[in-house]
Amino acid sequence: NAGVTQTPKFQVLKTGQSMTLQCAQDMNHNSMYWYRQDPGMGLRLIYYSASEGTTDKGEVPNGYNVSRLNKREFSLRLESAAPSQTSVYFCASNPGITEAFFGQGTRLTVV
């Protein structure tokens, strides 16, 4: 049972480069989320998808786009990376108002 799988685990980008973070869950959950975690701060919601085919902005969506490709997969794209986007990114899923399951995170550095 893999749960929530994120790729890649580590990435270094130059300012202005683009990349896509991948997330897949095998628990048949409707809802999926992308968070970022910065030192001394709690996780902040970037985007979420309540169900397949829908996406909505969270607290800090600027500079990001998302795609809910199917029920299993939810990707996060940085079109033009900036140093302020250096962070640890987490994908999560849950079946509703119950406990959330998190991926292992992607540590992104933008230089």
Add this chain to the structure above:
Amino acid sequence: KQEVTQIPAALSVPEGENLVLNCSFTDSAIYNLQWFRQDPGKGLTSLLLIQSSQREQTSGRLNASLDKSSGRSTLYIAASQPGDSATYLCAADTGGFKTIFGAGTRLFVKA
């Protein structure tokens, strides 16, 4: 706007001690309150989830309580062990797919 605060930011205790981690939230209109554990470089693991209608949940040596009227939740860890060393985060589900996280308490249990 919901805000979640965790105090202290860091805590060091000797092995065997009972301890309490605190979480406070500003808006009592929550659906649930969840406690997570995060090991260095890892994702979040759900420990306990308390629904808004509940007062507490227990799992092994862990007990979490919820007092919505005062905007507080506590995580009690009995007979602490070095393996309990990690960062503990609380998160308040405010509905609408918005979960607000605290910044966490970093716990170190000395052998």
